[in-house]
Amino acid sequence: MDLSRPTAVTAGMFFLLTEVGAISGAALYSPILKGGDYITGAGADGSILLGALFELLLVVAAVGTAVTLYPILARQNEGVALAFVMARVLEAAVILVGMLSLLSVVTLRQQFDGVADADSATLSTIGSSLVALHSWTFLFGPNFALGAASLLLAYLMYSSGLVPRAIAVLGLIGGVLIVLSAVAVMFGVYEQMSTLGLIVALPVFGWEVSLAVWLIVKGFRPVRILATPAFLPNVAATAR
Numbered sequence: 001m002d003l004s005r006p007t008a009v010t011a012g013m014f015f016l017l018t019e020v021g022a023i024s025g026a027a028l029y030s031p032i033l034k035g036g037d038y039i040t041g042a043g044a045d046g047s048i049l050l051g052a053l054f055e056l057l058l059v060v061a062a063v064g065t066a067v068t069l070y071p072i073l074a075r076q077n078e079g080v081a082l083a084f085v086m087a088r089v090l091e092a093a094v095i096l097v098g099m100l101s102l103l104s105v106v107t108l109r110q111q112f113d114g115v116a117d118a119d120s121a122t123l124s125t126i127g128s129s130l131v132a133l134h135s136w137t138f139l140f141g142p143n144f145a146l147g148a149a150s151l152l153l154a155y156l157m158y159s160s161g162l163v164p165r166a167i168a169v170l171g172l173i174g175g176v177l178i179v180l181s182a183v184a185v186m187f188g189v190y191e192q193m194s195t196l197g198l199i200v201a202l203p204v205f206g207w208e209v210s211l212a213v214w215l216i217v218k219g220f221r222p223v224r225i226l227a228t229p230a231f232l233p234n235v236a237a238t239a240r
Contacts, residue, residue, distance in 0.1 A: 004226050005219045007068060012215030014064040015208050021058030022142060025051045032102055032131065039109045039127030040120050048106050055099045059092040069153070075225040076160040084152040091145035098137030101130040139192060143182035150175035150204055157211075161223045167210050174204030 028051030031044040066088035073081035105127050112118040154171025157163050181200040185192045220226060 004072065007072060008215040008219040011065055011068040012212040014061045014068060015212035015215070017061035018058055018065065019205070019208060019212075021054045021056075021061060024054040025058060027051075028054065029102060032105060033134070037124050037127065038131075039105050039123050040118075041109075043106070043109050043113075045106050045110065048102060052099050052103055055095060059095055059099075062088050062092045062095075066149075072162070072220070072225070073153075073156045073160075076156050080152055080156055084149055084156065087145055087149035087152060091141045091149060094137045094141035094145060098134040098141065101133040101137070105130045135192070139182055139185060143178055143185070143192075146204065147175045147177075147179035147182065150178065150207060154207065160225050162220045162225075163211060163214050164221070167207070167214060170203060170210065171207040174207040177201075178204045 028047045030047075032038045032048050066085040070081050070085050073084065108123060108126065112123060150171050154168045154175060157171065158165055158168035177200050181197060184190060185197065190196045
């Protein structure tokens with residue numbers, strides 16, 4: 001039975017969910033990322049917790065894209081397909097670390113809220129450190145790891161012809177740009193959430209959205225690898 005069509009739709013939905021999770025999470029985290037000394041202030045814990053739920057959705061969807069596509073991509077190049085899965089898993093793991101760091105800030109704020117003898121200076125230092133950890137995870141997860149995953153997937157899509165090559169080329173360009181942008185941010189050329197940083201991220205955003213829409217609306221193009229069995233029989237074992 002040909003399962004390529006439902007596989008394409010499922011993968012496309014997962015890609016759209018990654019965008020929903022990433023954008024919603026970043027917006028809801030704003031109070032803790034831009035609110036100064038959040039840990040000793042009034043706080044907006046509901047917003048942070050909801051942001052964590054959206055990032056959890058992002059994590060599940062990111063891994064879902066890789067797991068869903070792997071059986072088909074492996075027919076083109078098993079090694080590269082496995083590398084794509086690992087890059088997505090790494091991205092998800094790093095995002096989880098960043099999410100937990102912000103949730104730890106919320107926990108500490110709630111624990112010491114209203115405590116008269118709380119050491120505000122120490123709490124402020126701890127809170128700033130945890131927010132800084134999140135900033136680094138954001139750089140290495142949705143930038144370096146995402147860029148690597150985009151390059152690997154775009155290469156597989158381009159070489160196999162599963163989607164139009166214009167979409168795959170956009171993925172190659174977006175993957176390169178987001179990695180170069182991460183390097184620039186690491187060395188202080190510009191801020192990660194600056195106007196320039198957001199502009200550089202547009203191609204990889206366009207790649208994932210266009211890929212998602214194509215997979216949902218059109219599915220995979222009828223190419224050679226779709227006619228290849230997912231698991232080839234062991235000829236030597238059959239002969240015995």
